[in-house]
Amino acid sequence: MRRTVPHLIVTAVAAALVLAACSSGEPAGSEGSEEPTSSASGDTASGATEATDLFEASGAFGEKPTLTFPGETPPEGLQAEVLSEGDGPVVEPGSVVAAHYLGQVWGSDTPFDNSYDGGAAVPFSLNTVVAGWTQGIPGHAVGSRILLSIPADLGYGPQGGNAQAGIGAEDTIVFVVDIVEAFGPEVVGEAGAEPTGEELPVTYDGELGEPVSGVTLVEGATLAAEPTSTTIATGTGEPIAAGQGVVAQYALTSEDGASQASTWDTSQEGFGPIAAAVGSGTFLDLVEGVPIGSRVLVQLPGNDQQPSALAVVVDLVAVAPQG
Numbered sequence: 001m002r003r004t005v006p007h008l009i010v011t012a013v014a015a016a017l018v019l020a021a022c023s024s025g026e027p028a029g030s031e032g033s034e035e036p037t038s039s040a041s042g043d044t045a046s047g048a049t050e051a052t053d054l055f056e057a058s059g060a061f062g063e064k065p066t067l068t069f070p071g072e073t074p075p076e077g078l079q080a081e082v083l084s085e086g087d088g089p090v091v092e093p094g095s096v097v098a099a100h101y102l103g104q105v106w107g108s109d110t111p112f113d114n115s116y117d118g119g120a121a122v123p124f125s126l127n128t129v130v131a132g133w134t135q136g137i138p139g140h141a142v143g144s145r146i147l148l149s150i151p152a153d154l155g156y157g158p159q160g161g162n163a164q165a166g167i168g169a170e171d172t173i174v175f176v177v178d179i180v181e182a183f184g185p186e187v188v189g190e191a192g193a194e195p196t197g198e199e200l201p202v203t204y205d206g207e208l209g210e211p212v213s214g215v216t217l218v219e220g221a222t223l224a225a226e227p228t229s230t231t232i233a234t235g236t237g238e239p240i241a242a243g244q245g246v247v248a249q250y251a252l253t254s255e256d257g258a259s260q261a262s263t264w265d266t267s268q269e270g271f272g273p274i275a276a277a278v279g280s281g282t283f284l285d286l287v288e289g290v291p292i293g294s295r296v297l298v299q300l301p302g303n304d305q306q307p308s309a310l311a312v313v314v315d316l317v318a319v320a321p322q323g
Contacts, residue, residue, distance in 0.1 A: 086143020
């Protein structure tokens with residue numbers, strides 16, 4: 001997984017923000033289907049090459065597929081093929097995507113992971129998954145079912161494989177991905193959120209409904225000694241519950257001013273929103289109970305990895321779809 005500057009600064013204090021496409025420990029068993037199959041052919045995404053009917057996937061969008069591999073040898077390079085095309089917005093690089101997926105090692109009979117059995121789409125940032133997903137998913141429309149064939153160098157090869165999932169260092173992996181929703185790099189909180197009037201230890205640029213930048217500590221102010229969350233403006237969405245996947249954007253500064261970062265800043269590698277489940281050990285645990293659409297200030301004390309405390313202005317954009 002790539003770890004980029006904005007995410008690295010915050011995770012050094014809170015916890016990993018990685019929501020990988022392949023996360024379960026036990027391989028899932030494949031299930032047969034009476035549905036007609038769709039061959040892997042059609043338009044390709046940027047950075048991918050065209051496949052040649054070497055694999056098939058059963059079922060329609062939203063249904064758990066079964067993969068078959070008529071060819072004995074996996075294709076070369078990354079391949080991203082449309083099995084059925086959606087009519088939603090096109091996924092942009094750096095987006096958070098909510099998707100159903102099933103993953104399988106090329107030529108195997110058994111998936112190593114899938115989201116269909118759990119019944120909920122999985123939200124993830126395209127900056128925190130294997131490179132084959134980062135490169136293969138942008139350019140496709142929400143509502144599409146796509147098939148990704150990912151060579152080892154864009155999958156788990158750089159990590160020496162994934163023994164827990166049964167993926168070898170040289171294995172080509174294949175995913176069927178149903179794109180349920182996408183949140184692009186420009187997303188923000190509500191312009192009409194109600195300001196709370198809370199006194200803050202920081203100033204920043206960016207009105208409600210606009211990206212935040214230039215977070216600066218007020219002269220003479222100090223940050224809280226314990227992790228805290230202060231609502232700057234209250235949105236009109238539902239309060240966030242424990243376990244829900246939250247999509248957010250943020251800008252931050254360290255108390256000593258040495259670190260500045262923003263997920264809205266397209267000049268930074270890894271720009272774009274983040275996604276994490278409340279209660280999973282990230283700074284978004286602190287926004288439980290806060291309505292979606294709100295803007296909050298999160299204060300995080302320093303630690304051994306990030307000695308200076310952090311002030312993080314966060315826009316709570318959405319709860320990731322569960323369908």
